[in-house]
Amino acid sequence: MAGSRFVACTVVTRDRLAAAEVLAGSYRAHHPGHDFTVLVADGDTVPGELGLDPEEYFRLVTCHAGADLVDVLRPLLLRTLLERFDVAVLLDADIEVHAPFEDVSALAVDHGLVVAAALLAPLPRDGLEPEDVPGVYDGFLAAGPAAQPFLDHWADRARRRPPLRATTWRWPDLLPGPFEHLVVRDPGLAVGYWNLHERSPSESRFIAFRGYAPETPWLLTTDCAARPRVRLSADPVLRRLCDAYGARVGTTQAGDGRFSALPDGSPLTPQMRQLYHDAWLRTELPDQPAEKLPPHPFGDDGGRAFRAWLAEPANPVDAAGGMTRLAAEVWRARIDLQAVFPHPRGENAPGFRQWCATHGVAEGVLPEWAVPVPAATPLAPVEDFGVNVVGFLTAELGLGEMARLIQRMIVRAGIPMASVVEERSISGSVRTGLAAPESVGPPRFGVSLLTVNSDFTRVVVDSHPDATAGRYRIGLWAWELEDFPAEMHDGFAFVDEIWTPSEFATRAIAAHSPVPVRTIPVPVPDPGPVVREPGPGTRFLFVFDFNSTGGRKNPWGVVEAFRRAFPGREDVHLVLKATNGHRNTAAVERLRRAIDGDARIELVERYLTTAELDALYAGTDAYVSLHRSEGFGLTVAEAMVRGLPVIATDYSSTTEFFGPASGWPVPYTMTEVGPGWPPYRGDGRWADPDLDAAAAAMRAVADDPAEARKRGAAAREHILRTHAADVTVAWLRERLGEAHQTWLARRAPEPPPRSPLAARARRLLRPVARRMRVTS
Structure with a gap:
């Protein structure tokens, strides 16, 4: 085998093995000296044949089945074969070879990839089937040594594709652009139902009998049964070829496959495969909390850990609602269930559990061990204050x-x-x-x-x-x-x-x-007196989070005001300290466009330690926040407590602790929010700060540092006096104490209902009781 230059191959599941044997025999008959490999995707020795770690293979078969699994393993097989052969030819299992095509395959030595055109001319628009071809190329791929990058890419894409769903791409769609390849327009190659209207079956080098079934020998393909463009009754040569092929293949018996069920006999359902596939891919995501890969079902434990993973809640919401991971996925995949049970973890939980225990089990989408159970009764609180x-x-x-x-x-x-x-x-x-x-x-x-x-x-x-x-x-x-x-x-x-x-x-x-x-009176903790670090020129700072929406925080307004304030001036510096820009690309790009390469403006896009943030404040002369609205304005307050003068929009909550004595309030006009800044409605209203006024305030800081320091000192004194921790502590004691008393009163048992007869007796006895007191 190692001395051969050529090898052809196909990948099938067990139920298609008869077709693969016909392909292998016909290929060898026309290519003496070539090797042929049939890989049974759900066979017993696949990991070794592909050089796969067994655990990797078991993960693949947990996610993918049938034709989907075949597509995942094809590039792996080609990659393995190219380690021993000069050229590896991939053929669909439903092909029968009628003539040699080694001359075409050999082109892969120089071109890396050789493919055959599926059509030589556009399909007629005649209302007949097929109305479109399954791919630009079809049925055949010859790969040479230079094909490895493409095979790596194909293998990665195939593994990541959602399992058991209609595909929106085929492997040929990965070829154009990134990978060099040669397209062969040979009318004898890649012959099938999609192009037999323009090809001669008697002159074909091979025919793909895709969709042909011996059970319905009057149809060329079951894929085009309603309005076929090519009819067997009109082409005796093609009909004889189909009849002969059907006799050799025999009746196809669809099988369940080796990995269609869990070791306990439960079906390995599409929802189970999807859940496992999603979890596998999440373990590979960058910039995400590490997630442990769940166990696959084909280990030594008989699938118990996999079943336990499916039967456990995926998150605290599901745990509280008694929801299992698998039941949640079934609900997510079924529009009908979502319509009937819009809140399956809340008020609809009993009804959804009932559906799972009856219809879900009967339909085979939920094994009994994955049916949701009633949520545990919440723990009763203690009566102690807290x-x-x-x-x-x-x-x-x-x-x-x-x-x-x-x-x-x-x-x-x-x-x-x-x-x-x-x-x-x-x-x-x-x-x-x-x-x-x-x-x-x-x-x-x-x-x-x-x-x-x-x-x-x-x-x-x-x-x-x-x-x-x-x-x-x-x-x-x-x-x-x-x-x-x-x-x-x-x-x-x-x-x-x-x-x-x-x-x-x-x-x-x-x-x-x-x-x-x-x-609640929000406290502003005192970091202690801040010693300003001397530096060249005047330094401005703005700290914000893109997740709080760039539209509201308005960093581009800060940049524009700075550039208006100091055209051509080099003794000024602006730092924009931002987080979560990678999740708000459009807003970041807008900000970078506003900065436009200005060397005086620094954008710091990362989380800082407390020490780093303190140093940033200490190296600043004034804080700027041209926000459109704030719910509190914590960074403004933090700047003030550090003795920084503030330039801020004179609107919303910051006006409750910031004014002219602490810095420079910026006038504004009201404007609509506009689209693109959820959770705020487009017809909502917020402030549009006057950027010329903001620029004038920045110049005032730079030109009169003594006044800036004076207002910064006033800012610190004001915020410490009005937002002291002792005020918050007293407020919390009072409000939480009242809440606790209200809660205790709710828990007090209701007095027993009064009997009408008892009430009448008490009224009758009152005069007697009064006379007895007088007498005594």
């Missing part, structure tokens, strides 16, 4: 920072606390790399503070019933526009009261809220 804090406690975003700030004040107030970390609902969109608080533990108290916005409140309630069921729930919400839109109102149903970080946000939410809305 608070459960639930939220994005490890996430690097504004809501997470606000939650951690309030937690520090709860600790300072001496209030017992249990922390519940929610990460799943924001996984992949926000970095959650901070350490979990030491107070993480069972949510044992009767009051819960849900530090997520309205649109995530239901998710938290469903995910953490132990922290919400039977508790007094407080929502810590922020909102940045004057109106709280109707689509955000769903959260009202899940809270007993709402806290916001500003009067601005309180007014917006309270206008629509059926529950009390209160403004």
